[in-house]
Amino acid sequence: MRVLLVLNSGSSSLKFQVFDADTLAVVATGKVAGIGGAARLTARFPAGGASVDELLARHDHDGALQAVLGLIDAHDDGWTPVATMHRVVHGGPAFRAPVFVTPEVMAQLQALAPLAPLHQPFNLAGIAAADRLIAGVPDIACFDTAFHAGHGELQHTFALEVGLRERGVRRYGFHGLSYEWIACRLAAEHPALAAGRVVVAHLGNGASLCALQAGISVDTTMGMTALDGLPMGTRCGALDAGAVTYMIRALGMDVDEVEHALYERSGLQGLSGISNDVQTLLASEDPRAAFALTYFAHKVAQQVAQMAVSLGGLDGLVFTAGIGENAGSLRDAVLGRLEFLGSFEALVIPANEERMMAVHAQRLLQTLAS
CATH class of the missing domain: 3.30.420.40 (ATPase, nucleotide binding domain)
Incomplete structure (x- = not known):
């Protein structure tokens, strides 16, 4: 075979x-x-x-x-x-x-x-x-960046001077293979919704959101690196850039120490001081665990609203990845904070980045053979 x-x-x-x-x-x-x-x-x-x-x-x-x-x-x-x-x-x-x-x-x-x-x-x-x-x-x-490559200048530009932007300091976005798979499943299983305005929430140890307009990525919460946007398992998400310079200048941390703190000691782990695992936090009676989960749900809802602005409204919200698929109480907490947006469809679709990669490989190999 x-x-x-x-x-x-x-x-x-x-x-x-x-x-x-x-x-x-x-x-x-x-x-x-x-x-x-x-x-x-x-x-x-x-x-x-x-x-x-x-x-x-x-x-x-x-x-x-x-x-x-x-x-x-x-x-x-x-x-x-x-x-x-x-x-x-x-x-x-x-x-x-x-x-x-x-x-x-x-x-x-x-x-x-x-x-x-x-x-x-x-x-x-x-x-x-x-x-x-x-x-x-x-x-x-x-x-993981390719699905977002068609973003307009408004979406991929940082408010920095042109010299820095010309040297690649811009937004790229990530989790693209996951979002592309969800776009494919929506087109196959929910064609009316796929033609509209959908936010996909890829919520796992790494987490981000993507705004889909007729199945095309028009905006996303991650930026130049996989550190931006939502708080994650151990990553901080969006952070005042001045906090980084403060850590270096006032707290005496070197670049490696700052990088380690932001990537590996922040997010749910940093907020709770207990774990980056949502199931562990849900089972805990420690108030820090409850705070970390509430914070996460609040930030997801805030940034869903941000993506809705890029879409000019919201027809559907799709949850995917480990947390999105399995943590029903967190989904409910997010949806509860978004009731002010009015009626929209909420779905759970399993992630399958590996199959998306296999689809791409099959297409490339067919092109090579033709």
Whole structure:
């Protein structure tokens, strides 16, 4: 069977799905967790077959990918990878659609690493590992920024002097693969709503909103990096830029300390002092947990209203991703704060960025073959 291998490489994990290259049926899904420590491979096969749960001898990204490839090689159906897709968080202004990875493309993506320091280096590590370990199979980069590439100047511009803007200091937006998938599902399942004004709330450990007009992204809450907009699991979201200069000048923090504080010790974790996990916070009786959740719901509602301004109204609100799909009380808290907007449809649609990547790969491979 010809298969497509979809990889999502993080700092300590490698998520993967294997699709039938012709039908896009999922034939395997899994994750290597604990990269850099006690790495463990877990996998399941939706069409049947024993699940896998095993510790790995190697703990680096190469070892994680080798374990996934071994899983594929050992399968009775004789799977043959024909392409490997990689989620890449930042494509900058140049990459507006998925591309085959070349050395030149890799060099451009490496230059964007400072814009997504928690994601880009590890996304690229996955590509490098695949290039070494899967000879002759093309690598395809799919970008979280690409879906927002058509934003107008009003949406992507910061109020900065032109010299800085010309050097790439602008808004890009993220979670584009998730939003593109939701736009596809809306078109297929809710065509009347898809033709209208919809805000999609991708609420997970990373969180943002996207304003869709007839299925096209016209605005989003994340900016130049994946730090802006909504508060998240450990990221602060929108912050007075002067707070950063205060941390450096008055509090004596260096750039690395500030970056660590904003990316890894803020958000729900920082607000509660307990956890970045919503289920943990919902189960807690600590008032700090309740405050963190109330703060999060309040900010989501505020920024939904902001997206509604960009759309000139609101016909629908779609919740997706881990929190959006599973935390009903938080959805209710957001919707309660938006009653003043009048009537609009509220939906929950599961995220499926991996399938969106497989769709892109199938299209690119067909173009290559024609």
